[in-house]
Amino acid sequence: MPDSFIVNHDNYTDNYIRDILRSVHSIAIVGASINWKRPSNFVMKYLIQKGYRVIPVNKNSVGDQIYGRNIYPDLSSVKETVDMVDIFRPSKEAPQLAENSILIGAKVFWMQLELRNDRAAKIAEDAGVKVVMNRCPKIEYARLFGELGWSGFNTGVISVKKRRT
Amino acid sequence: MLKLHPNYGFNTLAVHSGSAPDPSTGARTFPIYQTAAYVFDDADHAASLYNLQSPGFIYSRLANPTVAALEEKLATLEGGRGGTATSSGHAAEIIALFPLMAPGMEVIVADKLYGGTINLMGKSFQKFGWKAIFVDTEDPESFQSAITDKTRAIFIENLANPGGIVTDLEEIVKIANGAGVPLIVDNTLATPFLSQPLEWGADIVVHSTTKYLSGQGNALGGIVIDSGNFPWLGNQKYPSLSSPSAEYNGLIFSETFGDLAYTMYNHAVSLRDLGCTQSPMNAWLTLNGVETLPLRMERHCSNGLALAEFLEKHQNVEWVSHAGLKSSPYFKLGKKYFPNGTGSLFSFGVKGGYESGIKLLESVELFSHVANLGDTRSLILHPSSTTHRQLTKDQQIASGAGPEVVRLSVGIECVEDLIADIDQALNNLR
Numbered sequence: 001m002p003d004s005f006i007v008n009h010d011n012y013t014d015n016y017i018r019d020i021l022r023s024v025h026s027i028a029i030v031g032a033s034i035n036w037k038r039p040s041n042f043v044m045k046y047l048i049q050k051g052y053r054v055i056p057v058n059k060n061s062v063g064d065q066i067y068g069r070n071i072y073p074d075l076s077s078v079k080e081t082v083d084m085v086d087i088f089r090p091s092k093e094a095p096q097l098a099e100n101s102i103l104i105g106a107k108v109f110w111m112q113l114e115l116r117n118d119r120a121a122k123i124a125e126d127a128g129v130k131v132v133m134n135r136c137p138k139i140e141y142a143r144l145f146g147e148l149g150w151s152g153f154n155t156g157v158i159s160v161k162k163r164r165t
Numbered sequence: 166m167l168k169l170h171p172n173y174g175f176n177t178l179a180v181h182s183g184s185a186p187d188p189s190t191g192a193r194t195f196p197i198y199q200t201a202a203y204v205f206d207d208a209d210h211a212a213s214l215y216n217l218q219s220p221g222f223i224y225s226r227l228a229n230p231t232v233a234a235l236e237e238k239l240a241t242l243e244g245g246r247g248g249t250a251t252s253s254g255h256a257a258e259i260i261a262l263f264p265l266m267a268p269g270m271e272v273i274v275a276d277k278l279y280g281g282t283i284n285l286m287g288k289s290f291q292k293f294g295w296k297a298i299f300v301d302t303e304d305p306e307s308f309q310s311a312i313t314d315k316t317r318a319i320f321i322e323n324l325a326n327p328g329g330i331v332t333d334l335e336e337i338v339k340i341a342n343g344a345g346v347p348l349i350v351d352n353t354l355a356t357p358f359l360s361q362p363l364e365w366g367a368d369i370v371v372h373s374t375t376k377y378l379s380g381q382g383n384a385l386g387g388i389v390i391d392s393g394n395f396p397w398l399g400n401q402k403y404p405s406l407s408s409p410s411a412e413y414n415g416l417i418f419s420e421t422f423g424d425l426a427y428t429m430y431n432h433a434v435s436l437r438d439l440g441c442t443q444s445p446m447n448a449w450l451t452l453n454g455v456e457t458l459p460l461r462m463e464r465h466c467s468n469g470l471a472l473a474e475f476l477e478k479h480q481n482v483e484w485v486s487h488a489g490l491k492s493s494p495y496f497k498l499g500k501k502y503f504p505n506g507t508g509s510l511f512s513f514g515v516k517g518g519y520e521s522g523i524k525l526l527e528s529v530e531l532f533s534h535v536a537n538l539g540d541t542r543s544l545i546l547h548p549s550s551t552t553h554r555q556l557t558k559d560q561q562i563a564s565g566a567g568p569e570v571v572r573l574s575v576g577i578e579c580v581e582d583l584i585a586d587i588d589q590a591l592n593n594l595r
Binding site: 013036037039042045046049113114136139142146147148149150151152153154155156157158159160161162163 | 170177182188216218222233236246247248414416421425428432
């Protein structure tokens, strides 16, 4: 494995996260809730607004839709290209979900805030899949592309360039 | 000092953080967004904002771009996760506690404090049903023995009023951690240039930005900065952050926003309901002030220490309380917590008590007699006849503001001019 692939999961660089969010187009959200008040639903709505093709996965809500997208029971049933898998499921399910993500050709395996499973990370990284743990793609997108500063948060972004709106 | 950024140091961040060029015009100085409200893209966008599903602006009582730039700059300099700017330092104290307190709950407060804070917490908090328990700044044991199952926070000043006092932060952090409550540190007198309380394990920092941060005594303001480290999730002591929020459709702040929860709550609930928002104009003045904070603080510190050393030798001075003096009981703690200087606010005792104190401030030419501090101009104050006069005699003495006490906030003028001026005024007492 090339050195450049070794990622510090305690402290991701902004470039690592930025490259991921710029390179992926379709995101499967495992554990996406049909209840619009749940965090997974917030994230899905936000990512759709930012132009991502978002694919909800939730075995308890098959036959339903979220924001007009059909819900798949599991990753292996998804019939479209998936660039990134984002999971809202307990950490202990992560290794199996990492295996499933590899099988469907995902390039990124992302675990939400409060989730960390180093075994799952190793499974994914050994297959060349990039991993992010204990982060939220909505917060990271807002932070790195200028929106989180609107709420008074420390984005860590220092620039003298005019940001494209 | 905390590593604030992977690539840049403190002075660079003081200039650049939070205030990138304006995205719509390219304006290099951050603009003043002097507006009450913001147009929604469409009904769904409006709903997303009101539901907290998307970041953005609704109404300037909750958030404003100029104020947000200041919040980000100061959160960055303190090594925090986020900031909530307020209309004054007092408002910052209320907003810092608002997510934590409820009627019947207690906050443990160190007694070496700005007199206004003693009034606010000792008296006005009672109207909210909040109980302030005052303990001895210099005795960590007194904090420990004040802890009860109703304690929801500990509040201290870092460099404490009326100057020259250093709190042993590490000891208080241990007590707060042991009690499972956040430690709130007022860092106004030190500023993040001299000390970053979050580095020592504090959870929340508050400032009166009116002082050294804005730096020229021209803009009222305060700020609350959150480390993002306190475990709110599932923590029954703090239902505002750990329980479903009815007005936001059952959203749980700590679950939905993770380490952003406290700051999100302060914008979405505390500022929304209490309304003590910082004005865009004041935020803009402060934003510009902070850019020169490192330069000013260096001069404030060197002038302050030189003046303290001069006063210590003066025949009409009884004592000088400045943590940078070797004679100070706080000298060692000062070196530990404030290696780059202990600020420019300190107090001294003038011979002749109350009457001499009053005569002194009427005899100086360069020291303005004002109830403020942290200005480019040197300031003089006699606490027992002004800021602390609403306290009892015992409270005055307990908070270091007895009748002979004179407080100086040393500015950035020529130090030899300041020394000459205070010298002639002291000699004039006899």
